[in-house]
Amino acid sequence: MEALKINRRDLLKSTAATAALAYGMAGASAFAQTPAEVEVGLIVPLSGIYARPGQVMRMGAEMAIEDINAAGGIGSLGGAKLKLVIVDAGDSTEKSKNAAQRMVAEHTNLVAASGAYLSSFTLAVTEVTERAGLPVLTLSYSDLITSRGFKYVFQTSATAASQAEQSLPVVIDLATRATGSKPKSVAIVTDNTAASVASVKPMRERLLKELGIELVVDETFTPPLADATPLVQRIRSARPDLVFFLPTVISDAKLMLEKLNEFGLGQGRIPLISFGIAIAEPDLLKTMNPALVEGVMTCVGNWGFKGHEALIKRIKDKYNEPWMTQNAISTYGDMWIIKEALESAKKADKEAVAQALRTVDMDGGPARYFPGGKLKFDENGRRVGAGLTIVQWRNGIPSTVAPANIAMAEPYWPKK
Amino acid sequence: MTGIIWTENILQALAAGLLVGTIYGLMCVGLALIFGVMRVINFAQGDFMMLGMYAAFYIFGALGVSAVFGTSAGPYVAAILAGPVLFCIGYLTHKVLISHVSGTRTAHLEGEGHYAQLILTLGIALILTNGAMLFFGSFLYSLQTPLSTSAWELGPFWGDYVSVFVNKARGISAAISLGVIAVLAWMIGNSRIGRALRASADNPTAAIYMGVNVDKSHRIAFALGVAITAVAGGLLATNYPFHPYVGLEYVIVMYAGVVLGGMGSIIGAFWGGMTIGLVQQMSTLILPTQLQNTAIFVFFLLIVFFRPQGFFGRVVERT
Structure with a gap:
């Protein structure tokens, strides 16, 4: 039987290999415990004369992200948490378009976004996001938003x-x-x-x-x-x-x-x-x-209605907002829709999320945050049967x- | 019947134009005073007006003016008191910042300091707007008074027809604006400070030789100009809700008014502002309402084309 010979070089090699293995296992286990956060965008006016509605939309988005993460994040992604990326759309269509360009260039990990309050801003923002293949949910009303043949725009409100x-x-x-x-x-x-x-x-x-x-x-x-x-x-x-x-x-x-x-x-x-x-x-x-x-x-297009009493109370307690406007409730609902899309997409990828949004068909879930209809979008991106309040x-x-x-x-x- | 309706429409638009125009006039006077005396184009004037609105708002509410004077007189007391507050802010702004690029210190600067002045006042405008956004938030406020929803009805002049409604809040604001302009005109014409301001405006070098403290005169002119526009802002806030970006909506009106009246002419600036108010309101009689502001600038271009020196401007540059 050959004697076991271990020289210093072998010892160093095996130690390094063991350390690497241990590190890798520890890393894998760490990754398994905390999957990477999934970035979701919110592009709304936070400066200029439309800053106030933009801030209310931000409140709705933040409340939803908090609720989604508290409820365990995205189940199909191992409980991945959502992270809100907020971009200021400014107070003009030019600034909105520039903000959208900045958003898609700087935040390449975004899987979807919500925005951009004024229909004029949403029209400008979606010109950019469409080319970048980033799905955008909007509460804006203009019929034009979803009559341009775009594939990455999803309008949750009934059109004007x-x-x-x-x-x-x-x-x-x-x-x-x-x-x-x-x-x-x-x-x-x-x-x-x-x-x-x-x-x-x-x-x-x-x-x-x-x-x-x-x-x-x-x-x-x-x-x-x-x-x-x-x-x-x-x-x-x-x-x-x-x-x-x-x-x-x-x-x-x-x-x-x-x-x-x-x-x-x-x-x-x-x-x-x-x-x-x-x-x-x-x-x-x-x-x-x-x-x-x-x-x-x-x-x-939407408002805090029967069944939203707990949410209305929360926005009052948390942000001192006396009631829940469309800006808050629709943006809150948008985040839940993105969550549902991520669940069925099973990967944090904007194309997969867009595809999931095109095929989603639910009666309950996030549909309860919107009047009328269900959670299903037609080929133009309009929510099927969208009502109003x-x-x-x-x-x-x-x-x-x-x-x-x-x-x-x-x-x-x-x-x- | 159509004639009666037209008569009423014309009189009503005229009344609205005069009321809006008087406030515009007061705003323009503040800017014109600064330009007339210092030859500094102050891009932050709209934002100083915004600060005046917030000052009036807090004087009215937090400092208890509403409790003492009530909601009818209180907003006007607060608007007038906003003047001294902004006078101090303007005085400090000039001393710390503007004086470095204007007045007697411009000899070594390129373009007599005009480039530096433009950049500095634009910078101040940005800081004030964004600072206000951080400090006051994006909420809309106004100086709430029951007068803003009621009117003096003049008439009917023709049977039961042809009445003119004069909004009480705007009517009182217009009267106070005229009072402020009258006091300013008296002060410039008759007081020692006024003489120093005029001397500093006409020939700063000669004024220095005659013992006038030109830098101090400029400081007072800047502070006074800011204070007057702040009072106009306070008066406007009795009727118009404001937010940190409100200055942007009015700074263009101020510039157009000052240029219409004739750069450097204080009384001209008042008439320039008044003209803008009248054109804005009366243009709706013949043009679609959405072209209100377009009408202002078409009129402005016409005046600049046919009378480039403005209503009261001098063709020959001062010596």
Whole structure:
């Protein structure tokens, strides 16, 4: 039997090999315990005049990431945690596009993103993300976002045209039942942002005619307004039965409501129906008397509704937000949708996540954070059967009043 | 009936234009004072106005002016008190920063310090905007007063028709603006400080020989210009919600107003601002509302084309 000879060189080699093996095993075990974080993007305006809604979207995203990670992360990826990458989209379409370019260049590990508040910004951002193959979920309304043949954009809200189509009959029915006669004339006052323009288009072209309502004032303005006098003077001259008002900037909502009151047309004398969230933002109360906004209704893609009570309480406790706007709830839901896509994709890869989003078909899960329909996207990226919420200011709080199955209060007609 | 509606529309647009224009005029006067005396183009003027709005807001709420004067008079007291606060900030800004690139220290600087002035004031603007975002947050605020939702109704002038609504908050703001401009005009024309400012503006070298402290005059002009625009901001905040980026919305109006009135002319700047307000509101009578701001700049280009020196500017450069 040959004696075991170990020289210094062999000893060093075997020691090194053992150490490497031990290190490798330890490393593997460490990796098994903490899988790499999965990066998810949030591209929203955090500077400029749209910073406030961007910050609320950030709150929704942060709450969702916290909840997803607390619930064990992505199960199919060994419990990988989500990590939020926040990018400031700025206050113009140019800045949004530049921010998107920066996002896809600097954060190559992103698997999906949510953004970008204003439809105009989302249109610009998705021009970049589409080319980079990064799936983007959006709460923006413009029909254009999902009518360009893009494959990596997923719109969770009903499009602006669909919202107009869904909401007008409800509003007119409510007015008819409350006043005993159908409204005959309407004034449209809208800003010229993409979502507002898209909402107004089907009203002007088709919907009002179908409902037998005459359009007596049709005014488009560039936000932000310096003064609402010319707009309200037109309404005063025409005396319509209803005003449809589509602002995007909160200051425009304030100026319009105050000017209507000043001209003796406010507080329901000529009922005002809004579209979009600007008129139901908490900030409005920091700038004007709540009595002037009481009873005002707005048609919104999403809002905190029945079943979201615990979330509404959390956002109040954690961020001091008095209620859950679309910006918070939809972004919260977007993160859960991305989580579901990652679960079925089984890998942290943007192409696999995009494919999972194209094929997802669920009734429950993240669908409970959105009104109507299910979690399924059509070939254009629109959520199938996406509904909307009608929100009404009641006792200083905008509450969901329609559709009935998710309403937190009964609607009433503000006509005096 | 159409004629009656048109008459009412014209009178209402005129009233709105005069009210908006008076505030614009006061903003422009602040900027024109700085340019007229110091020949410094202050790109941070809009952001000093924003600081004035926040100053008025905190004076109104946190410092208890609303409790003492109520919600009707309180916002105006706060807006006026924002002036001295911003005067101090402007004075310090000039002493610490602007004085290094303006006044008597520009001899060694390229382009008489104008490049450095542009970069410095732009830098101050960025710092103020982003600093305000960090410090005050992105929330919208306004000086809430019941006056902003009520109006004096003039008329009806024709049976039951042709009424003109004058917003109470804007009406009082306009009256205070005119008062501030009258006091400033008196001060510049009659006081010792005013004479020093005029001497420093007309011929700084001669002013130094005559014993005028030109650097101090410049400092006072800068601080006064900032304070006046801050008061305009405070008055505007009774009606218009503000946020850290609000200055950007108005700084272009201020520049257009100053150039329209004639660079360096203080009274011209007031009329320049007034013209912008009138064009902005009255253009809606014949043009779509979304072209309001386009109308301002078309008018501005026309004036620059036909009268490059502005309404009150002098063609020949001062000697």
